[in-house]
Amino acid sequence: MLKDPILKSKxxxxxWVASGCTTVLVSLAKSxxxxxxxxxxxxxxxAGLVGYMLADLGSGxxxxxxxxxxxxxxxxxxxxxxxxxxxxxxxxxITRRQFANNLHxxxxxxxxxxxxxxxxxxxxxxxxFVGVCLGCIMFSQxxxxxxxxxxxxxxxxxxALQDAGVLVSRxxxxxxxxxxxxxxxxxxxxxxxxxxxxxxVFEALEMILFYKLGVRPRSWSEPSPSWTEETDTSSxxxxx
Amino acid sequence: xxxxxxxxxKHSLPSLLHAQTPKTLLSQKLPNLPKSFQSQFCGVKLSxxxxxxxxSSFKKSSILAKVSKGSVAPSFSLKDQDGxxxxxxxxxxxxxxxxxxxxxxxxGCTKQACAFRDSYEKFKKAGAEVIGISGDDPSSHKAFAxxxxxPFTLLSDEGNKVRKDWGVPADLFGTLPGRQTYVLxxxxxxxxxxxxxxxxxxxxxxTLKFLQSA
Numbered sequence: 001m002l003k004d005p006i007l008k009s010k011x012x013x014x015x016w017v018a019s020g021c022t023t024v025l026v027s028l029a030k031s032x033x034x035x036x037x038x039x040x041x042x043x044x045x046x047a048g049l050v051g052y053m054l055a056d057l058g059s060g061x062x063x064x065x066x067x068x069x070x071x072x073x074x075x076x077x078x079x080x081x082x083x084x085x086x087x088x089x090x091x092x093x094i095t096r097r098q099f100a101n102n103l104h105x106x107x108x109x110x111x112x113x114x115x116x117x118x119x120x121x122x123x124x125x126x127x128x129f130v131g132v133c134l135g136c137i138m139f140s141q142x143x144x145x146x147x148x149x150x151x152x153x154x155x156x157x158x159x160a161l162q163d164a165g166v167l168v169s170r171x172x173x174x175x176x177x178x179x180x181x182x183x184x185x186x187x188x189x190x191x192x193x194x195x196x197x198x199x200x201v202f203e204a205l206e207m208i209l210f211y212k213l214g215v216r217p218r219s220w221s222e223p224s225p226s227w228t229e230e231t232d233t234s235s236x237x238x239x240x
Numbered sequence: 241x242x243x244x245x246x247x248x249x250k251h252s253l254p255s256l257l258h259a260q261t262p263k264t265l266l267s268q269k270l271p272n273l274p275k276s277f278q279s280q281f282c283g284v285k286l287s288x289x290x291x292x293x294x295x296s297s298f299k300k301s302s303i304l305a306k307v308s309k310g311s312v313a314p315s316f317s318l319k320d321q322d323g324x325x326x327x328x329x330x331x332x333x334x335x336x337x338x339x340x341x342x343x344x345x346x347x348g349c350t351k352q353a354c355a356f357r358d359s360y361e362k363f364k365k366a367g368a369e370v371i372g373i374s375g376d377d378p379s380s381h382k383a384f385a386x387x388x389x390x391p392f393t394l395l396s397d398e399g400n401k402v403r404k405d406w407g408v409p410a411d412l413f414g415t416l417p418g419r420q421t422y423v424l425x426x427x428x429x430x431x432x433x434x435x436x437x438x439x440x441x442x443x444x445x446x447t448l449k450f451l452q453s454a
Contacts, residue, residue: 200438203347208415210346220347 009100017100020107023114024135031127044128051133059140060186064202068217089230091177094145102141110138136188144187147173182219283436306407316402318395321381335368337447339421340408344376344384352440359444360391366451375400411437423447
């Protein structure tokens with residue numbers, strides 16, 4: 001058993017995940033019911049597909065930003081930045097986190113984003129996009145955790161989805177989790193990774209930010225020893 | 241490429257780029273992209289005069305060209321990494337590879353500098369000298385050269401004056417200084433211009449190939 005208690009889900013983790021899921025399900029339900037009433041199917045479905053694609057792209061951009069800029073003292077994002085650096089050091093811990101513990105930060109953001117949209121709008125195309133996009137973003141941490149797991153520990157359906165490229169695969173994400181941590185940032189399906197890396201999109205953005213603002217991204221330097229992946233994990237797991 | 245240095249002109253002249261037979265070495269592997277983007281990612285080389293009809297509407301941009309193939313490179317005097325003033329005229333009598341790069345200590349520029357370092361003996365064997373130019377100051381160049389053991393001259397083009405004089409085009413809608421390399425013959429006449437922002441090592445391949453075949 002793990003001796004680190006912060007990997008377990010607390011009640012408020014579960015509450016945030018429940019609220020996030022509720023807002024997303026309401027959005028999807030609105031999309032389906034209004035679409036059924038109006039008899040239109042294609043546009044909401046296409047909107048959902050666009051949402052799925054943009055969630056992957058969005059996950060990459062956000063991940064790139066958090067991995068490369070700021071530190072634990074940055075307002076709003078500080079704790080996440082620290083958590084992401086900690087993940088590079090101990091990548092396997094994500095597979096030990098309980099479900100709500102892993103997702104609650106994203107679920108909270110999704111709740112605040114989707115709730116007003118649920119309350120204000122009824123358009124099935126908008127809800128098709130929002131429900132799928134924000135749903136994928138909320139669950140991206142679960143997809144991320146599965147990408148760190150071993151094949152034998154995963155449900156065959158998850159493995160099938162990873163192999164089909166619907167969810168980010170263990171090998172594609174594994175390519176990110178090594179110094180300099182400068183590629184394969186997308187973690188929903190990973191479909192954008194090849195394009196973004198081939199065209200060096202993030203490198204271009206990094207160059208522009210460096211040239212205009214003088215900030216160097218973390219991926220330009222070897223990680224400091226304190227943040228390099230720790231392979232000796234005996235201190236973190238108590239003997240059962 | 242050098243005859244259309246302005247970013248806006250570059251992006252609106254895909255057919256002109258094509259007529260100049262750019263080396264799009266990766267183009268077979270990459271999905272179909274507008275040619276205007278291909279040059280930034282796959283490189284564009286001008287090494288021989290190409291006889292093509294320039295539509296009259298584009299002639300204006302060629303008049304604005306600063307340094308192009310066949311022209312004598314304008315002289316300059318800049319400080320090197322030791323603070324000594326170096327003039328381009330000092331190198332007359334031998335071929336010179338002048339490479340403009342965005343900034344010291346950035347991944348692409350480091351790769352490029354190290355690639356020039358690793359092939360430096362080959363450049364010397366071809367009788368050529370190598371000069372790197374960026375807007376960084378001499379102390380930045382000194383640290384950069386020391387860290388990566390660069391055996392060639394780095395010049396400080398403070399204010400990017402020479403870059404502008406030579407008409408080195410900027411990339412990404414003007415947000416990034418371009419990465420462009422010129423090969424001058426022993427008379428100081430430009431014989432090759434190669435531009436590629438994101439594949440810096442190709443500058444070494446292309447210029448060495450040219451020098452060795454000359």
